[in-house]
Amino acid sequence: MDAFYASVEQRDHPELRGKPLIVGGHEKRGVVVAASYEVRPFGVRSAMPMARAVKLAPHAIVVRPRFSAYSQASDQVFGIFERYTPLIEPLSLDEAFLDVTASVRLFGAPADIARRIRAEIAKEVSLPASAGIAGVKFVAKMASDLAKPNGQREVPTADTVAFLAPLPVSRLWGVGPKTEESLRAAGLRTIGDVAARDVRWLEDRFGSSGRGLWELAHGIDPREVVPDRAAKSVGAEDTFDEDLEGLEALRPNVHDQALRVGRRLRRAGVKGRVVQLKLKFADFTLITRRTTLAEPTDDGQVLYRAALELLERAHGHRPVRLTGVSAQELDTGAAQLGLFSAPPPRSAKLNAALDKIAERFGSKAVTTADIVGGEEQPPGDPRNKKR
Known part of the structure; x- marks a missing residue:
């Protein structure tokens, strides 16, 4: 998706269309969550400190994020993906890899499938x-x-090396600022420069990562x-x-x-036995905590209770x-049924009904009071600032 959070705001609030828009928080403590294409020529980018962003673009409109709106749009987009292939690997709310190898006979060439998906997203979700x-x-x-x-x-495939060659080395996966500096010091400024080097020379200079860089440079x-069904978590x-x-x-x-994870589990037909909570604190310290459930679940409320503890x-x-x-520790939940096995829990029927409503009207058509209460204000709210 393109400038996803900003595009959702411009979709829902037409007065923001064509305007330089920053989705973000407090101007002194917050960070830029998304930047519209209209504000990017001024140097504003996602994850930039808000203080710097508003200095670069003092005329930009700043709105607070509405994560539930983005989650709903994401569910709609992924629903469109599923019409064409079950092999979907989500990377985030707005990005995924799709394997359409087995879909070509039904829907045409991969480029045709991509055009159809993009057209359906534009028509049904009103997003680029x-x-x-x-x-x-x-x-x-x-x-x-x-x-x-x-x-x-x-x-x-035949054009891969030529396509990659002019791109900067920073585009290679795994290349951060320090590695980029080392590559440039070795005279490697483009991916083509890396591809032209002998793999052994790269291994001598950069250790085990040298071969990985060489392979990526050759596509x-x-x-x-x-997909979620085959994923470990x-x-x-x-x-x-x-x-x-x-x-x-x-x-x-x-x-x-937790509710989003539950929906994805049910969509993939798997259940998880372990719940993990990840926290990153203000000082960037990252911790994870895990707990094992009595039995696997795909119920978002069960996941939430475990995560809340x-x-x-x-x-x-x-x-x-x-x-x-x-x-984590996913399985298909297809345990053998005994003669007097207990019927599915009532929550399973409720979740199935909620999933059908979400497929038709979006994931926020029915939601919980605490999530609604925690929703950020729309751009018309006086707490949002037009500069």
Whole structure:
């Protein structure tokens, strides 16, 4: 998806369309959650401190994030993906890898499938989307990035090395600022420079990561698309625009994440036995806490109760920057039924009904009071600032 959070705000509030828009929090303590394409020419980017962003673009409109609106839009988009393939590997609310190898006979060439998906997202969700088509994940991701906004690009296998060659080395997965500096010091400024080097030379200079860099530079990426059904865990997490303090502020976010995980588990037909809570504090300290359930579940409320117990023990009254909930040790839940097996719990019927409502009307058509109460205000609210 393209500038996803900002695009949702511009969709829901037409007065924001075509305007430089920053989705973010407090101007002194917060970070930029999303930046519209109209504000990017001024240097504003996601994850940038808000204080810097408003200095770069003092005329920009700043709105507070509405994570439940983004979650609802995400559910709609992933529902469209599922019409074309069950092999979907979510990367975030707004990004995924799709393996359409087995879908070609039904829906046409991969580029045609991408066009159909993007058209359906535009029609049904009213959001722009971009797509990259390639034989491997890394190249598809690069193609998608270069197709933004609202475009698509296909890279035939034979053209892979030439396509990657002019891109900066910072585009290679695993290359952070320190590695980029080392690569540049060795005279490697583009991916093509890396591809031109002998793999042994790279291994001598950069150790075991040298071969990985060489392989990516040649478009070699053997990783398969891993859908939720085959994944080792299913999770959801959010980084907040401002650090949150206290259980009352954290509970609705953890609740929403647990419900999102439950929906994904049911969609994939799997259940999780272990619940993990992830917390990142204001000082960037990251901790995880796990608990094992009596039996596997795909019920978001069960996941939430387990995650809440972990939260109450772990948060320590410290400001929190990120929370995440995941279900682990997944199985299909297809235990053998005995002659007098207990019927499915009432929650299973309720969840099935809620899933049908969500498929038709969005995940927030029916939700819980704490999540609604924790929702951020829309752009018309006086707490949002137009600069």
